Amino acid sequence: MTSAALSPEKPHIFSLRMSDLAEEFMSIGVPEKKARYHSRQVFHWLYHRKITSFEQMTDLSKLTRQHLTDKYEIAALPKVFEQKSVDGTQKFLFKLFDGKTIESVLIPSEDRLTICISSQVGCAMACKFCLTGTMGLMRNLGVHEIVGQVLELSKNANISNIVFMGMGEPLHNLENVCRAIEILLNQDGLNFSKRKVTVSTSGLVPAIRKMNERLKGAYRPNLAISLNGSYDAQREEVMPVNKAFDIKTLLDACRDWELEPHRRITFEYVVLGGLNDTLEDAERVRRLLADIPSKVNLIPYNPHPGSEYARPDDAKVNAMHRYLLDRDVAAMVRHSRGRDILAACGQLRSAKKEALESASAETAPAAVATA
Ligand code: SF4
Structure with missing residues (x-):
């Protein structure tokens, strides 16, 4: 594992979409057609060959390489800790230039390898069941810090799916998330299929509407909504965002989300023991979503230390599941x-925070990895 945190002094090359790169080349006098060709060459080096120095871009002129070296950072996002679960799930901690840390998780299943990435350090949404929600928002991630998580972990793994379900509310960092998606899905970039990329939101309605306009065609991801309640008072108890945008307002935005044929919106429903785990809840969810092409993921709550909610009974979760399927x-x-590896959002970061933030950049990996 590497240790040096990225320099904040220069903009990072992973923040640039292909159109930004073409503009960059044109700004130094390269004719448009050649600038577009160069930008494709750079993307190829960065995202296919996954090189870590401009010097390695041998089909660019020496002058062009020098220009990029002078102007942009190219270092990889440093991984400072990793942990593997008995079920194959792997969790990674990355260190940012300001010493803050973020988590990414690789989740293998039969037919896919999904990466769950972070979009912010901490989160402002304060969902009661989420450890990241207790941290508050420290800052948005830059485009390069979002892209960097995927790029770094794709060096040793054949990732098929991306979900924006790690630390942070992606739509609270909308522009950077959209730009990152435009890089991740670019066929000369990491070339992910739009069907394999999902943005999950707690329900920031204006941003859902903006993303609906902002990402079209080849760059349109799947939308997932963190629902977690079957009526306003109940949802408000666990998700303060519901006070600003109630369930009706949220579902209206979902109805206006332009869905391509055969696609659906995913509704995540964390089942909290004794709170939202009854057949009446299942019926209300059914009614709420009746006219929206949708699928529902029931997620039995996995309590983190200090959590005020309990794991639900399996029998209750299964009864809700059966009730919905039957209808x-x-x-x-x-x-x-x-x-077994603190994989709930924010857990690993919390457990390792003090060690990481007190260790120097040079000593952090050894100190933490062996902790
Ligand atoms: S569940 Fe998501 S949106 Fe809610 S506090 Fe946690 S990270 Fe933020």
Whole structure:
């Protein structure tokens, strides 16, 4: 594992979309057609060959390489800790230039390898069941810090799916998330299929509407909504965002989300023991989503230390699942992965925070990895 945190002094090359790179080349006098060609060459080096120095871009002129070296940072996002669960889930901690840390998780299943990435350090949304929500928002991630998580972990793993479900509310960092998606899905970039990329939101309605306009065609990701309640008072108890945008307002935005044929919006429903785990809740969810092409993921809550909510009874989760299936709602039960490695959002970061933030850049990896 590497240790040096990225320099904040120069903009990072991973923040540039292909169109930004073409503009950069044109700004130093390269004719448009050649600038576009150069930008494709650079993307190829960065995202296919995954090189870490401009000097290695041997089909660019020496002058062009020098220009990029002078102006941009190219270093990889430093991984400072990793942990593997008995179920194969792997969790990684990355260190940012300001010493802050973020988490990414690789989740293998039969037919896919999903990366769950962070979009912010901490989160402002304060969902009561989420450890990251207790941290508050420290800052948004830059485009390069979002892209960097995927790029770094794709060096040793054949990642098929990306979910924006790690630390942070992606739509609270909308512009950077959209730009990162434009890089991750670019066919000369990391070339992910739009069907394999999902942005999950707690329900920031204006940003859902903006993303609906902002990402079209080849760059349009799947939308997932963190629902977690079957009526306003209940949802408000666990998700303060519901006070600003209630369930009706949220579902209206979902109805206006332009869905391509055969695609659906995913509704995540964390089942909290004794709070939202009854058949009445299942019926209310069914009614709420009746006219929205949707699927429901029931996620039995995995309590973190200090949590005020309990794990639900399996029998109750199974009864909700059966109730929805019997009424033709596409529903699945999704169990938390990596329970033995603090895989719930924010847990690893919390456990390692003090060691990482007090260690120097040079000593952090050894100190933490062996902790
Ligand atoms: S669940 Fe997501 S949106 Fe809610 S506090 Fe946690 S990270 Fe933020």
